[in-house]
Amino acid sequence: MLLEAIRMGGSPLLMAARLVQNRLSPPTLILLYHRVTNLESDPQLLAVSPRNFFDQMRYLKENFPLVRLEQAPVDKPAVAITFDDGYADNALEALPILEELQVPATFFVATDLIGTDREFWWDEVERLLLLEREYPTFLELTAGGEGGRWETATVAQRARCYRELLPLLRRDLPEQREEHLARLRLWAGTGAVGRETHRALSVEQLRRLAASPEVTLGAHTLSHSSLSVLQVSRQREEIAGSRARLEQWSGKPIEVFSYPFGTRDDYTAETLSLCREMGFARTCSAFPGQWRSGTDPQQLPRQVVRDWDLHTFKKRLSRFWLS
Ligand SMILES: [Zn+2]
Known part of the structure; x- marks a missing residue:
């Protein structure tokens, strides 16, 4: 052993x-x-x-x-x-x-x-950033007391944004995180209903x-x-x-x-x-x-x-x- x-x-x-x-x-x-x-x-x-x-x-x-x-x-x-x-x-x-x-x-x-019918917030961030769909070319968001601007045109750029956003959202108060998720949804052009697989x-x-x-x-x-x-x-x-x-x-x-x-x-x-x-x-x-x-x-x-x-x-x- x-x-x-x-x-x-x-x-x-x-x-x-x-x-x-x-x-x-x-x-x-x-x-x-x-x-x-x-x-x-x-x-x-x-x-x-x-x-x-x-x-x-x-x-x-x-x-x-x-x-x-x-x-x-x-x-x-x-x-x-x-x-x-x-x-x-x-x-x-x-x-x-x-x-x-x-x-x-x-x-x-x-x-x-x-x-x-919502997803846990880390899953929702994945849904809003990593699934295949049309995305805006950049994202601006202030989270966890820090502001950020991420390029989001390519899969690799969105993967990086996802990796960097999670620790910021983890430092948010619950209501701040809700607000940030709401803004991310608007940005991604999608709603709050989660995937069946992630309920x-x-x-x-x-x-x-x-x-x-x-x-x-x-x-x-x-x-x-x-x-x-x-x-x-x-x-x-x-x-x-x-x-x-x-x-x-x-x-x-x-x-x-x-x-x-x-x-x-x-x-x-x-x-x-x-x-x-x-x-x-x-x-x-x-x-x-x-x-x-x-x-x-x-x-x-x-x-x-x-x-x-x-x-x-x-x-x-x-x-x-x-x-
Ligand atoms: Zn847990």
């Missing part, structure tokens, strides 16, 4: 230390998924094909204890499955596989778009998800903004608001939460206090690491899974235990 991981480019010293640590305190790997579906284009690499997801889940089921996030870590290496955001395919394509293989999973849902869950799909014995629902804010950009009162609104809506729709208490984007820059010490105050049992980040006794239950590390075939998945997994 160590040699394999080192071959994949890790620091030998850190990994050797992890290996010793893993012997003393068996880790749980928390895997992070977003979508299970086949997409024609997926610039954020969020989708895992149903075929690869099935193979990944079957392999895990046959080889590891699969634990729920709300359980304590067990006394041997284990795996927990989580999903972020609340895409419709979570209910349509992931859930049947999880139920067939009896794999428990936690779904963190950002609630503003549930039951609407969030409907309320009915969310209820179906919540009713499954394999599923735990978790909150993931209202607008999927980076919490560190928001005032504390606004952070509270985002976290408590998404929890309340999920509790209302599912009729179940919501006891876990994950930070949108989930890097250490996407939340603050105030966010940690808020989540503590609200009594969440576990809160997930999205930086790599392992969950073991002693890990801060408010910043559980997770490992992002991509659309890997089984061979690649096994290799990545061997690295995840050590990095």
Whole structure:
């Protein structure tokens, strides 16, 4: 396992230390998924094909204890499955596989778009900039406090604009981002209705998800903004608001939460206090690491899974235990 991981480019010293640590305190790997579906284009690499997801889940089921996030870590290496955001395919394509293989999973849902025909904002930016259509030759937009002018005549220029716009919009307040999206729509000459392939869950799909014995629902804010950009009162609104809506729709208490984007820059010490105050049992980040006794239950590390075939998945997994 160590040699394999080192071959994949890790620091030998850190990994050797992890290996010793893993012997003393068996880790749980928390895997992070977003979508299970086949997409024609997926610039954020969020989708895992149903075929690869099935193979990944079957392999895990046959080889590891699969634990729920709300359980304590067990006394041997284990795996927990989580999903972020609340895409419709979570209910349509992931859930049947999880139920067939009896794999428990936690779904963190950002609630503003549930039951609407809109797309999550990063997908909408893709739709407004990267799909094939006639475009104006340049775009002028002020976002995240910074103004920008981008050439948009060619595919490569629009791809660059897309790459540069996302981090700017991530620093926007939710209402600023809405305004910027509205201006982008006008510029692209198209409306707000999203692609069928990029819908969030409907309320009915969310209820179906919540009713499954394999599923735990978790909150993931209202607008999927980076919490560190928001005032504390606004952070509270985002976290408590998404929890309340999920509790209302599912009729179940919501006891876990994950930070949108989930890097250490996407939340603050105030966010940690808020989540503590609200009594969440576990809160997930999205930086790599392992969950073991002693890990801060408010910043559980997770490992992002991509659309890997089984061979690649096994290799990545061997690295995840050590990095
Ligand atoms: Zn998210």
